[in-house]
Amino acid sequence: MQLKLSKVSHQYANKFGEVIIPLQDVDLSIDRGEVLTIIGPSGCGKSTLLFILGCLLKPTQGEVVIDSIPTYRLVEDELAELRSRKIGFILQQSVLLPTLTVRENVLLPLWIGPKPFNKKSAEQKVTSLLEESGLLERAKFLPHQLSGGQRRRVAIVRALVHDPELILADEPTAELDDVNRSLISTWLLELADKGKSVVIATHDPFLTGVASRVYTLNKGLLHLKAKPGKSHEALEVLA
Numbered sequence: 001m002q003l004k005l006s007k008v009s010h011q012y013a014n015k016f017g018e019v020i021i022p023l024q025d026v027d028l029s030i031d032r033g034e035v036l037t038i039i040g041p042s043g044c045g046k047s048t049l050l051f052i053l054g055c056l057l058k059p060t061q062g063e064v065v066i067d068s069i070p071t072y073r074l075v076e077d078e079l080a081e082l083r084s085r086k087i088g089f090i091l092q093q094s095v096l097l098p099t100l101t102v103r104e105n106v107l108l109p110l111w112i113g114p115k116p117f118n119k120k121s122a123e124q125k126v127t128s129l130l131e132e133s134g135l136l137e138r139a140k141f142l143p144h145q146l147s148g149g150q151r152r153r154v155a156i157v158r159a160l161v162h163d164p165e166l167i168l169a170d171e172p173t174a175e176l177d178d179v180n181r182s183l184i185s186t187w188l189l190e191l192a193d194k195g196k197s198v199v200i201a202t203h204d205p206f207l208t209g210v211a212s213r214v215y216t217l218n219k220g221l222l223h224l225k226a227k228p229g230k231s232h233e234a235l236e237v238l239a
């Protein structure tokens with residue numbers, strides 16, 4: 001996916017009319033196969049930026065263009081369709097439905113999404129994703145029967161089940177041990193190798209180490225921190 005933000009600003013107001021401007025004139029381009037990380041202090045606007053990139057939030061100013069389509073031209077149904085076809089969200093809280101098994105939680109976006117799917121090939125896809133993530137033996141477990149790291153991996157698998165072109169991850173490795181952090185870093189990098197675009201809000205050096213570009217966000221301004229590096233080499237150093 002090719003994604004471009006031009007002069008994007010966003011402002012929130014509370015009920016007393018106080019205004020917060022977490023993004024100011026942000027320009028950003030993302031291409032296929034790139035891994036970008038965004039770092040910055042708590043409350044600086046990282047999630048806001050991810051929500052705008054994922055078309056969950058319309059910026060108050062500026063333009064978001066996805067595969068040559070300016071998103072302001074799309075109505076809400078078209079945006080929902082775009083999200084469910086092309087975008088995978090890994091949110092800060094791995095919210096899994098407590099009464100559904102791991103397999104059912106992963107299948108959920110296909111059941112409720114607008115995209116028709118073949119039941120048999122969906123089952124196969126889920127099986128192979130669960131296998132890749134080391135979760136196949138837990139396919140029939142309920143979320144409360146999993147460890148925190150396993151729950152996070154289920155949430156990631158769920159974000160990938162519809163084969164999105166853009167993956168947006170908000171602190172995907174927070175509070176995980178080194179094994180899980182390394183596994184998730186490797187996994188996100190492999191997705192980029194397959195041509196996916198990956199944007200991650202994080203402070204985790206495992207993730208900033210494998211990124212093609214690292215940005216800092218502070219006081220509304222986005223700055224490039226590091227020039228493109230050799231991501232595989234970075235991962236080997238960290239392993």
Ligand SMILES: Nc1ncnc2c1ncn2[C@@H]1O[C@H](COP(=O)(O)OP(=O)(O)OP(=O)(O)O)[C@@H](O)[C@H]1O
Pocket residue numbers: 012013014020022040041042043044045046047048049
């Ligand atoms: N719906 C909202 N209404 C008003 N202000 C909001 C709203 N959502 C976020 N904000 C404010 O916008 C700022 C940016 O929030 P955001 O969640 O994007 O930050 P963040 O960098 O992701 O933070 P963290 O790292 O703590 O998750 C914060 O100061 C927050 O209080």
